Amino acid sequence: MRLATWNVNSIRSRADRVAAFLQRQDVDVLALQETKCRDDQFPEMMFNAIGYEVAHVGHSQWNGVAILSRVGIQDVEIGFPGMPSWSSKEGLDPTPEARALGATCGGVRVWSLYVPNGRTLADPHLQYKLQWLEALRAAGADWLAKDPATQIALVGDWNIAPENDDVWDITVFSHSTHVSPPERAAFRGVVEAGFADVVRPYTPGPGVFTYWDYTQLRFPRREGMRIDFILGSPALAARATGALIDREERKGKGASDHAPVIVELD
DNA sequence: ATGTCGGGTGTTACCCGA
Numbered sequence: 636m637r638l639a640t641w642n643v644n645s646i647r648s649r650a651d652r653v654a655a656f657l658q659r660q661d662v663d664v665l666a667l668q669e670t671k672c673r674d675d676q677f678p679e680m681m682f683n684a685i686g687y688e689v690a691h692v693g694h695s696q697w698n699g700v701a702i703l704s705r706v707g708i709q710d711v712e713i714g715f716p717g718m719p720s721w722s723s724k725e726g727l728d729p730t731p732e733a734r735a736l737g738a739t740c741g742g743v744r745v746w747s748l749y750v751p752n753g754r755t756l757a758d759p760h761l762q763y764k765l766q767w768l769e770a771l772r773a774a775g776a777d778w779l780a781k782d783p784a785t786q787i788a789l790v791g792d793w794n795i796a797p798e799n800d801d802v803w804d805i806t807v808f809s810h811s812t813h814v815s816p817p818e819r820a821a822f823r824g825v826v827e828a829g830f831a832d833v834v835r836p837y838t839p840g841p842g843v844f845t846y847w848d849y850t851q852l853r854f855p856r857r858e859g860m861r862i863d864f865i866l867g868s869p870a871l872a873a874r875a876t877g878a879l880i881d882r883e884e885r886k887g888k889g890a891s892d893h894a895p896v897i898v899e900l901d
Numbered sequence: 902a903t904g905t906c907g908g909g910t911g912t913t914a915c916c917c918g919a
Contacts, residue, residue: 642918644906644907645907645908646904647908648907650908652918669907669919671908672908676906683912694908694915695908695909696918697908697917697918707909752919754919794919795906848903848905848906848919849903849904849905849906849907849919850902850903850904850905850906851902851904851905862908888904891906891910892905892906892907892919
């Protein structure tokens with residue numbers, strides 16, 4: 636089984652590219668982030684036509700996560716237990732953002748995750764990001780405590796570069812989010828709860844990235860960040876036999892600013 | 902220089918978010 640994750644930065648503007656990718660890379664299950672649409676706007680028919688079932692949650696032009704599967708899609712769950720909400724305005728009743736979607740596909744519990752960005756070190760959004768990750772860690776630990784043999788894949792855009800090698804020049808990030816100690820500790824917390832990076836062993840760095848900013852010629856200059864991850868529970872990680880980051884999808888007109896990440900499971 | 906992309910709107914010019 637081939638499992639992939641991709642921050643597409645709008646599914647409506649890239650549906651053709653996603654469909655072509657699924658077929659070119661022979662992907663069975665694809666988690667998408669930043670679909671940037673409501674459920675009724677998701678181009679579901681085009682994926683049904685090539686053999687994929689679709690689960691999606693999206694409320695507006697922000698966020699939005701989906702799972703596409705040709706090996707079944709059961710027990711769809713919007714948000715994980717304890718997932719925090721966000722409201723930028725005091726006193727508003729916050730509705731949960733469309734940042735997490737779970738579904739069981741071919742025996743694997745897949746979670747498509749779009750971790751909050753954090754914006755800047757002083758922004759309340761960073762605290763929201765840390766709380767969100769802590770809640771995810773707690774949920775993941777709970778799932779594993781209930782069934783240590785369960786196959787879980789936590790995949791998506793984590794908006795964290797866990798190591799200095801995961802950015803092109805760490806000195807540029809001295810006052811930035813994505814590399815700060817609390818963010819890295821939050822990511823490490825999920826790993827230490829039992830979820831291993833199943834892609835890194837097959838895509839060693841340095842200089843191996845999944846995201847390149849649209850501005851400042853970052854992609855041709857090879858100035859990127861590794862912030863998209865496939866983390867697997869022990870039973871899932873034991874099935875990994877290979878992985879790749881599909882840089883080709885970052886090339887050309889109409890590319891997302893993220894490349895897809897794929898793992899091969901036996 | 903945010904130099905680029907998205908989607909949005911009190912739409913053909915700006916807003917926000919990343």
